[in-house]
Amino acid sequence: MFYLLKCFIQMKILLNNIDLNEALFDISNIGFVPTMGSLHNGHISLIKKSLKLSNKTIVSIFVNPKQFNNKEDFKKYPRNIKKDLKILKKLQVDFVYLPKIKDIYKAKNRIKIKLNKHDKIMCAKYRKGHFEGVIEIMTRLTKIVNPSKIFMGEKDLQQLLLVKRFVEKNFNSKIISCKTIRDKNKLALSSRNTLLKKDDLSKASKIAKNLLIFKKKLSNNKNLKDLIFMKKNELKKKYDIKIDYLELRDAKKLRLTNKIKNAKIFIAYYIKKVRLIDNF
Ligand code: PAF
Numbered sequence: 001m002f003y004l005l006k007c008f009i010q011m012k013i014l015l016n017n018i019d020l021n022e023a024l025f026d027i028s029n030i031g032f033v034p035t036m037g038s039l040h041n042g043h044i045s046l047i048k049k050s051l052k053l054s055n056k057t058i059v060s061i062f063v064n065p066k067q068f069n070n071k072e073d074f075k076k077y078p079r080n081i082k083k084d085l086k087i088l089k090k091l092q093v094d095f096v097y098l099p100k101i102k103d104i105y106k107a108k109n110r111i112k113i114k115l116n117k118h119d120k121i122m123c124a125k126y127r128k129g130h131f132e133g134v135i136e137i138m139t140r141l142t143k144i145v146n147p148s149k150i151f152m153g154e155k156d157l158q159q160l161l162l163v164k165r166f167v168e169k170n171f172n173s174k175i176i177s178c179k180t181i182r183d184k185n186k187l188a189l190s191s192r193n194t195l196l197k198k199d200d201l202s203k204a205s206k207i208a209k210n211l212l213i214f215k216k217k218l219s220n221n222k223n224l225k226d227l228i229f230m231k232k233n234e235l236k237k238k239y240d241i242k243i244d245y246l247e248l249r250d251a252k253k254l255r256l257t258n259k260i261k262n263a264k265i266f267i268a269y270y271i272k273k274v275r276l277i278d279n280f
Contacts, residue, residue: 011089014097029055032147037061038078038191039087042181046151058095067133078194111136126244138163142171155180155188188278200271215280218260244268
């Protein structure tokens with residue numbers, strides 16, 4: 001009966017903050033999945049988790065210009081709104097929020113985000129201003145949507161941990177961390193994968209498989225620092241890629257470590273002009 005009822009309830013598309021406030025004003029336990037669109041199975045797993053754990057689920061699609069440290073990257077970021085809406089409708093999401101710039105960035109609500117010195121590692125070091133932009137948009141979206149839970153993926157673990165710290169300190173919303181989804185060739189799903197040609201996708205899969213095997217083989221009695229240094233050189237040569245970083249860090253505080261327990265290998269690299277990140 002509940003299933004039948006749900007089939008008749010239409011997904012509502014909210015095009016501005018007036019629509020959003022009207023739709024959400026008396027709803028509790030809202031699950032929120034923030035996205036920049038070009039949805040894939042990674043997003044779908046976040047949405048399914050939200051549908052399970054929340055009264056209502058809202059998905060936002062907003063390609064946030066402030067988190068791009070490179071104008072060209074912003075322009076080329078994949079956009080596919082028609083396909084996205086089809087996917088969301090099929091999933092029976094309750095609300096889709098498609099804000100305009102003016103809904104998010106009102107001049108009078110200036111927000112200044114400052115990262116600590118120890119946060120300026122990995123993507124924060126190589127993409128200046130990126131996380132300030134992510135934390136600002138997540139602060140603004142959380143204020144607007146006021147969700148109980150926000151669902152975010154572990155593929156972007158540095159982003160997830162930073163947003164968790166800022167958002168949970170300032171709002172009553174909880175960040176729910178969701179596992180990375182990989183395709184059958186072990187490549188972590190990412191909207192940016194659509195920018196890769198077939199050969200490059202195959203290269204990215206080989207790199208993921210290589211690092212998954214490497215991580216399994218690492219153990220505490222070896223000199224991990226040297227092994228990681230050698231692996232970085234091997235990957236660069238073998239796959240002809242530019243690597244921003246390949247580092248072993250503890251998975252909670254993201255401190256560099258020489259112990260494999262509770263640690264992850266983090267990588268950011270370029271295949272041609274496409275920047276990919278992953279962790280294992
Ligand atoms: O991971 C993303 O897609 C974006 O960084 C996010 C969290 C939606 C903020 O724009």
